[in-house]
Amino acid sequence: MSDAGLPEPVERRLQRLWADAAERGGPMPGETVLASSLEVSRPAVREALVRLEERGFIHRRKGADTTVNSSLLGIPARFEQRLDSAELIAAMGRTPSVEVVSAEVGEVTLDEADAYDVTPRQSVLRTTKVWSADGEPVLVARDVVPVLTRVDPAGLDPVTPMPALARELAGEQVGWELVWPGADGLSVEDAGLVGRPEGEPAMTLEATGISRTGTICYWTREVHVRGAFRYALVRRADW
Incomplete structure (x- = not known):
């Protein structure tokens, strides 16, 4: 759609x-x-x-x-505002580009089935993408979308923004996104993807897209290279 x-x-x-x-x-x-x-x-x-x-x-x-x-x-980026990775990089005044490292259909793991309340052996589309700003890798995104419709994931462009992929594959519009920010050292794999030293501190965002009917439409883990983005949180203070 x-x-x-x-x-x-x-x-x-x-x-x-x-x-x-x-x-x-x-x-x-x-x-x-x-x-x-x-x-x-x-x-x-x-x-x-x-x-x-x-x-x-x-x-x-x-x-x-x-x-x-x-x-x-x-303020180019806010924690409470959902931006596609391309929009996020563009908001920083830089030119976005993306490399799809992998895109494959598989099954949920037992841990995923338990964490996201999906049926064991549920088919999912898994993608790993590396986003760059002015040619410099700044973000690794590992996205998972349950295939709950008859749409063939192979016919979809994996670069498509997550909410649009969810509409096609999960069959519902995402109404909320639950986000858990964190910090971690770059894993061996992530360090190799972004060309940074293993163990270098990075910000992580783990997000779950949920429809208004409560269906889990996707889950994702993003690793943001240190210094690449500057986020803000705006909250009212009129007490």
Whole structure:
């Protein structure tokens, strides 16, 4: 299933308007003006503004202008924001590229079946990819997607973003992603893939994609080379 041809989400369009307001140091336009300029309903604008406020982009008060948090302009990546690896690298101002080291259909292990509540012997697509920024390896991703539909994994491009692969193979839209950040030394295999010394400290992210019905749509482990990315966590402090 492709997203081509679908209208751009209101929240994403509002985020561009937020960036314009943040750069000029002014407030966001009101709901009526936004709805008119974006050609969407006021309820749709209001819902998107609520999400932006929850993520710390704006602050709204009844009867006052919607102020913007311009400090976020310098933050390329946030822990609470899901970005595809290519988008993440591009957000750092670098050119992304990817090498698919392996892509094969196999079965879940007993440990995976227990950890992710899937049926033993369940078929899965396993991929290992190395992402580079300006030609420099910066991220190793080991992704696993259960094959719960009749779609042949061999006919899919393994570079396809994980949520799209999950729609094809697991048959459901991912609603949440549970992420466990950590730190570890580079294994022999990972060190070889990124050309760094074995044991060098690296950040790890273990994530599980879950549909709104509770289906596990994928799980992944990412190893981020030290110094390649700079993350931020934005949280409200209006206690």
